[in-house]
Amino acid sequence: MAKKTSISDNFNTKNMKFSGFDVHPFVFFVSSSLILFLVVFTLLYPVFAAELFGKALSVVTTKFNWLMTLLANIFILTAVVIMVSPYGKVRLGGADAKPDFGYIAWFAMLFAAGIGIGLVFFGVSEPLSYFTSSVAEGAGQIGSYAPLGGAPGDVAEAKRISMAASIMHWTFHPWSIYALVALSLALSSYNFGLPLTIRSGFYPIFGDLVWGPLGNVIDTLAVIATVFGLATSLGLGAQQALSGLNFLFGVEITVVNQIILAFVIASITVLSLYLGLKKGVRRLSEINMGLAGLLFIFVVIVGPTALIFTDLANGLVAYVQKLPALSNPFGRSDQLFFNEWTTFYWAWWSAWAPFVGMFVARISRGRTVREFIFYVLLVPSIISTLWMTAFGSVGIDQVSNGHTALAEAALQLKLFVMLEQLPLTSITSFVGIILILVFFVTSWDSGALVLDTISAGGKIGTNKRQRIFWVFLVGAVASALLIGGGLKSLQSASIITGLPFMVIIGVMCIGLFKGLARAKKEQVSHNRASASNNTS
Numbered sequence: 118m119a120k121k122t123s124i125s126d127n128f129n130t131k132n133m134k135f136s137g138f139d140v141h142p143f144v145f146f147v148s149s150s151l152i153l154f155l156v157v158f159t160l161l162y163p164v165f166a167a168e169l170f171g172k173a174l175s176v177v178t179t180k181f182n183w184l185m186t187l188l189a190n191i192f193i194l195t196a197v198v199i200m201v202s203p204y205g206k207v208r209l210g211g212a213d214a215k216p217d218f219g220y221i222a223w224f225a226m227l228f229a230a231g232i233g234i235g236l237v238f239f240g241v242s243e244p245l246s247y248f249t250s251s252v253a254e255g256a257g258q259i260g261s262y263a264p265l266g267g268a269p270g271d272v273a274e275a276k277r278i279s280m281a282a283s284i285m286h287w288t289f290h291p292w293s294i295y296a297l298v299a300l301s302l303a304l305s306s307y308n309f310g311l312p313l314t315i316r317s318g319f320y321p322i323f324g325d326l327v328w329g330p331l332g333n334v335i336d337t338l339a340v341i342a343t344v345f346g347l348a349t350s351l352g353l354g355a356q357q358a359l360s361g362l363n364f365l366f367g368v369e370i371t372v373v374n375q376i377i378l379a380f381v382i383a384s385i386t387v388l389s390l391y392l393g394l395k396k397g398v399r400r401l402s403e404i405n406m407g408l409a410g411l412l413f414i415f416v417v418i419v420g421p422t423a424l425i426f427t428d429l430a431n432g433l434v435a436y437v438q439k440l441p442a443l444s445n446p447f448g449r450s451d452q453l454f455f456n457e458w459t460t461f462y463w464a465w466w467s468a469w470a471p472f473v474g475m476f477v478a479r480i481s482r483g484r485t486v487r488e489f490i491f492y493v494l495l496v497p498s499i500i501s502t503l504w505m506t507a508f509g510s511v512g513i514d515q516v517s518n519g520h521t522a523l524a525e526a527a528l529q530l531k532l533f534v535m536l537e538q539l540p541l542t543s544i545t546s547f548v549g550i551i552l553i554l555v556f557f558v559t560s561w562d563s564g565a566l567v568l569d570t571i572s573a574g575g576k577i578g579t580n581k582r583q584r585i586f587w588v589f590l591v592g593a594v595a596s597a598l599l600i601g602g603g604l605k606s607l608q609s610a611s612i613i614t615g616l617p618f619m620v621i622i623g624v625m626c627i628g629l630f631k632g633l634a635r636a637k638k639e640q641v642s643h644n645r646a647s648a649s650n651n652t653s
Contacts, residue, residue, distance in 0.1 A: 205487030244509025298474025312575020464615025
């Protein structure tokens with residue numbers, strides 16, 4: 118134990134200090150230089166950059182889609198095995214550690230930092246896109262986005278397939294990825310005294326090598342993956358928020374306005390950053406959870422309530438029934454859906470894993486491993502299922518009843534076109550915009566905190582100017598990708614960076630089992646010593 122603490126101290130002394138910054142020289146300068154190079158390159162050659170992103174995307178999705186899906190399935194099984202095993206009794210932070218946050222605040226931050234902005238963007242558009250493709254004549258043919266070939270002409274079955282696919286993408290698969298990364302980091306930091314950085318999760322495998330070039334590469338890849346995962350989310354959020362402003366107030370939808378909006382939100386993010394984790398992200402997360410809950414209840418009450426609950430039951434049953442086929446990595450007949458939706462999601466979640474994993478680790482000290490995995494998997498999955506079902510069901514019902522404008526609307530506009538058919542359109546659309554913007558802030562703030570921690574060698578509480586640097590660098594990447602191809606470039610960036618980090622997570626799982634074995638032994642020894650002292 119003492120050895121590991123001294124290793125941590127020695128690693129931190131390798132930092133470089135300049136102009137108030139305190140950073141690990143290799144990780145900070147290499148990662149930021151590579152990212153800045155891409156920004157400049159994309160801005161100078163936007164057409165060529167868009168073509169390059171497209172070609173790289175095609176290679177990854179057609180050659181490695183099976184690997185990413187296989188790994189995503191393995192991660193779920195790994196999380197469940199750890200949860201039900203004797204390792205579940207290990208407490209993050211030691212046997213006597215107490216949680217830093219209550220359940221409500223913990224759940225709110227899990228949701229807000231994890232996938233909140235994505236749910237608002239895809240809540241209507243994803244189930245509806247699957248449905249319209251599945252039920253159409255010709256579903257299942259080349260060029261169709263229908264999951265599992267769809268159900269041409271069968272509205273009920275097309276809806277079931279669409280809900281099952283949406284639930285799969287937003288529940289246990291992504292959150293098992295987040296849970297494993299978060300657990301590895303929390304265990305390394307809180308139980309073994311190592312720096313809160315990605316390389317620490319590999320110490321049980323590689324030992325002191327993680328403090329050298331190997332660890333530098335791991336942390337650098339983590340920074341790059343996090344930046345592009347965040348940039349994708351923020352780009353999607355900027356597109357949807359501007360679409361909402363256009364819908365309500367006639368604000369023109371242009372790339373320039375998207376970039377202006379992104380940097381206005383960046384300024385608000387800086388304010389949240391200065392308020393700190395408990396006053397900034399925590400309070401904003403709780404406010405947004407409340408707003409999201411009100412919008413959800415409104416849609417359920419004024420929408421086809423009975424149909425929503427019927428679709429919920431049918432969707433859950435369909436999810437269980439069709440999960441083996443939907444998560445099958447080999448011999449897929451629905452290649453377009455498999456490549457452009459499922460593969461994108463596995464890569465996006467993996468690109469987000471360093472960010473969400475480290476953030477979840479920071480707010481989860483004091484939880485047992487079993488409690489941690491159970492709630493990290495279950496609570497966001499329940500929320501995602503309810504949200505996707507409610508908004509997707511209403512959207513599908515409207516299209517089934519002749520609302521063709523909704524079917525034809527762009528992905529980022531579908532939420533507002535759906536709300537237009539319900540009462541209080543202006544109010545609910547405005548709430549939708551606020552949700553997007555606040556999720557924007559919480560994701561950006563949390564992401565900057567994580568990027569700063571990794572690039573500072575695991576140090577916490579560095580100068581806030583370092584986090585501001587990452588806030589604006591992520592904004593610059595999102596802006597560059599919007600210029601260099603829009604949504605397609607955003608998705609391409611996530612997939613390209615998510616693939617290598619997915620492999621890294623697989624290796625991290627090996628170290629996690631070794632770390633849990635040691636932590637369990639230490640906790641058993643501690644409990645025996647405490648019992649002996651009490652009896653004496």
